[in-house]
Amino acid sequence: MDKENVKRLISDMGAHDCVECGKCTTVCPVTRFNPEFAPRLVVVKALAGEDMDLSKDSDIWVCNTCEMCNNMCPYEVDYSGFIRGMRGEARREGHEPDCTQGGLLHAMMRIMANSDLPQKRLDWIADGLKVAEKGDVFLFVGCLPQMDAIFEDRNLNLVETARSAVRIMNHIGIEPVVSPKEKCCGHDLNWAGDEKNLIKLMNHNVQVIKDSGAKTVVFTCPECLRTFDLDYQDFLGDFEFEMVHISEFIARAIEEGKLKFPENISISTTFHDSCRLGRHLGLYDEPRRVLAEIPSVELVELEKNREAATCCGVSGFMSCNSISKVMQMEKMQDAKRTGADVLVTPCPKCRIHLDCSTRDETPVDKGLVDIPIMDFTVLVDLALRGELQIPDVQDKEAEKEAEKTE
Amino acid sequence: MTEAMAPAKEEGFQPSILAFCCNWCSYAGADLAGVSRLQYPVNVKVLRVMCSGRVDPYFVMRALELGADGVLITGCEIGDCHYISGNVKAKERFERLSKLLDQIGIGSERIRLEWISASDGIKFAELMEEFTEHITNLGPSPLKGSATGGV
Numbered sequence: 001m002d003k004e005n006v007k008r009l010i011s012d013m014g015a016h017d018c019v020e021c022g023k024c025t026t027v028c029p030v031t032r033f034n035p036e037f038a039p040r041l042v043v044v045k046a047l048a049g050e051d052m053d054l055s056k057d058s059d060i061w062v063c064n065t066c067e068m069c070n071n072m073c074p075y076e077v078d079y080s081g082f083i084r085g086m087r088g089e090a091r092r093e094g095h096e097p098d099c100t101q102g103g104l105l106h107a108m109m110r111i112m113a114n115s116d117l118p119q120k121r122l123d124w125i126a127d128g129l130k131v132a133e134k135g136d137v138f139l140f141v142g143c144l145p146q147m148d149a150i151f152e153d154r155n156l157n158l159v160e161t162a163r164s165a166v167r168i169m170n171h172i173g174i175e176p177v178v179s180p181k182e183k184c185c186g187h188d189l190n191w192a193g194d195e196k197n198l199i200k201l202m203n204h205n206v207q208v209i210k211d212s213g214a215k216t217v218v219f220t221c222p223e224c225l226r227t228f229d230l231d232y233q234d235f236l237g238d239f240e241f242e243m244v245h246i247s248e249f250i251a252r253a254i255e256e257g258k259l260k261f262p263e264n265i266s267i268s269t270t271f272h273d274s275c276r277l278g279r280h281l282g283l284y285d286e287p288r289r290v291l292a293e294i295p296s297v298e299l300v301e302l303e304k305n306r307e308a309a310t311c312c313g314v315s316g317f318m319s320c321n322s323i324s325k326v327m328q329m330e331k332m333q334d335a336k337r338t339g340a341d342v343l344v345t346p347c348p349k350c351r352i353h354l355d356c357s358t359r360d361e362t363p364v365d366k367g368l369v370d371i372p373i374m375d376f377t378v379l380v381d382l383a384l385r386g387e388l389q390i391p392d393v394q395d396k397e398a399e400k401e402a403e404k405t406e
Numbered sequence: 407m408t409e410a411m412a413p414a415k416e417e418g419f420q421p422s423i424l425a426f427c428c429n430w431c432s433y434a435g436a437d438l439a440g441v442s443r444l445q446y447p448v449n450v451k452v453l454r455v456m457c458s459g460r461v462d463p464y465f466v467m468r469a470l471e472l473g474a475d476g477v478l479i480t481g482c483e484i485g486d487c488h489y490i491s492g493n494v495k496a497k498e499r500f501e502r503l504s505k506l507l508d509q510i511g512i513g514s515e516r517i518r519l520e521w522i523s524a525s526d527g528i529k530f531a532e533l534m535e536e537f538t539e540h541i542t543n544l545g546p547s548p549l550k551g552s553a554t555g556g557v
């Protein structure tokens with residue numbers, strides 16, 4: 001461990017200001033289920049200049065980087081930033097996190113970072129969708145198509161989120177730029193401490209956007225937005241183009257009177273504040289304003305919402321473990337208890353993880369967690385077309401049985 | 407096919423190929439090929455696994471990342487897997503991985519899944535021969551030399 005680096009990290013993240021009040025530990029979801037882990041202690045240890053053995057220190061990897069702690073800290077210690085930095089240190093020493101899917105996603109991202117292969121990124125574009133090569137608005141699709149290939153057996157149809165985004169934009173007369181040259185934003189590599197490859201992806205993506213001439217970049221994925229808005233700009237200074245989440249984009253269109261919703265069937269929804277969109281980026285009101293604007297849609301808040309929302313249990317496709325599962329079960333039970341018809345999530349990754357948690361056997365009674373999960377962008381698109389429906393909870397057991405008897 | 411990227415065929419190009427072979431069938435097939443003194447190209451490095459179902463798509467991706475020109479996975483015929491359905495899972499994973507490789511531009515033609523039984527030394531040797539030729543024709547992996555520094 002390079003003590004100088006750690007010192008710099010401590011001062012960059014404001015850890016010197018820590019008064020050891022322990023507020024961070026009281027809200028940390030990981031601590032709740034794993035009392036051996038405490039964010040305060042990690043900071044205190046680093047402050048004391050203790051020589052941490054990063055090869056054995058699992059504390060830096062089990063953190064979900066959900067920023068509950070940052071949010072609670074009276075002295076604004078950037079705990080998650082500190083953890084990210086420490087992960088970089090650990091990586092420099094050759095230590096690796098436990099990645100889900102064995103690390104397939106991270107390998108894919110590294111490959112993108114280090115090569116310029118002709119990708120097939122736009123196969124999802126369906127009839128009737130209008131997109132452009134140059135223009136004012138760029139739609140950053142991110143890794144939705146790749147995730148669909150990796151999780152194909154789960155039938156998540158994640159690219160529908162991209163299609164919906166295009167349809168919404170077309171509705172207000174915008175033909176967004178989509179590019180086959182886009183690469184993964186590097187979010188997961190960044191949180192795995194791989195800054196080197198993040199920077200390669202960053203330089204590439206920023207160039208692609210500059211070349212498109214776009215003034216606004218719209219993201220359906222909060223992770224991509226976070227990475228651009230906070231991490232890329234951290235390295236490169238402020239961009240000339242503006243970056244918004246699709247919920248901000250839609251909220252604005254509504255304000256400007258460009259979007260009007262037709263009659264739909266009545267649906268009651270509950271909203272999952274993903275940690276990247278909420279605590280990382282502070283976007284709580286925009287998605288709610290949009291939902292409130294759809295005549296037949298009602299919003300019932302989760303017990304733990306906005307700043308207090310629990311996360312989906314896995315971040316950066318790392319450390320998916322028993323604690324993640326408990327967190328996910330809590331989230332899904334909270335959602336079911338609201339009595340809403342669907343749980344709406346603004347983040348495709350949260351959708352992947354929460355869907356996973358309710359598949360097959362569940363540690364709690366299935367009836368307590370079987371609420372369908374819907375993507376925010378897709379919901380808005382359906383509502384705009386007057387085709388809103390309550391999706392089925394996939395009857396996964398039945399699906400499996402059917403497969404067996406085939 | 408990702409025809410756009412097919413690199414010009416290099417003179418004297420010797421591909422490096424990694425083969426994950428199931429212990430119960432194709433690895434024994436490889437053994438049989440050996441004892442029967444069948445010749446097959448030296449380009450193929452055989453890695454024994456206990457079942458084709460053990461081959462995580464990550465292993466294949468990692469091999470490609472590190473510059474392998476082709477990756478082969480071999481297992482028991484469907485119905486013959488010693489762990490009942492390992493090869494069925496291998497097949498599902500292989501299909502998903504193929505899609506992903508096509509999307510990201512490496513091309514699914516660089517990977518192959520085959521079933522070979524323990525008694526089929528000849529098929530093993532022929533497959534190695536044929537796959538090596540196929541990869542030689544494709545040319546070097548577009549990732550060769552792009553050290554990713556992943557680990």
Ligand code: SF4
Pocket residue numbers: 024027028029030031039062063064065066067068069070079080
């Ligand atoms: S970021 Fe979240 S998981 Fe990590 S220490 Fe803070 S509260 Fe706990």
Ligand code: SF4
Pocket residue numbers: 017018019020021022023024025039040043069072073074075076077079
């Ligand atoms: S909440 Fe802030 S000040 Fe309090 S212990 Fe945690 S890091 Fe230190």
Ligand code: FES
Pocket residue numbers: 428429430431456457458459480481482486487488489490492493
């Ligand atoms: S044991 Fe050979 S494929 Fe499973």
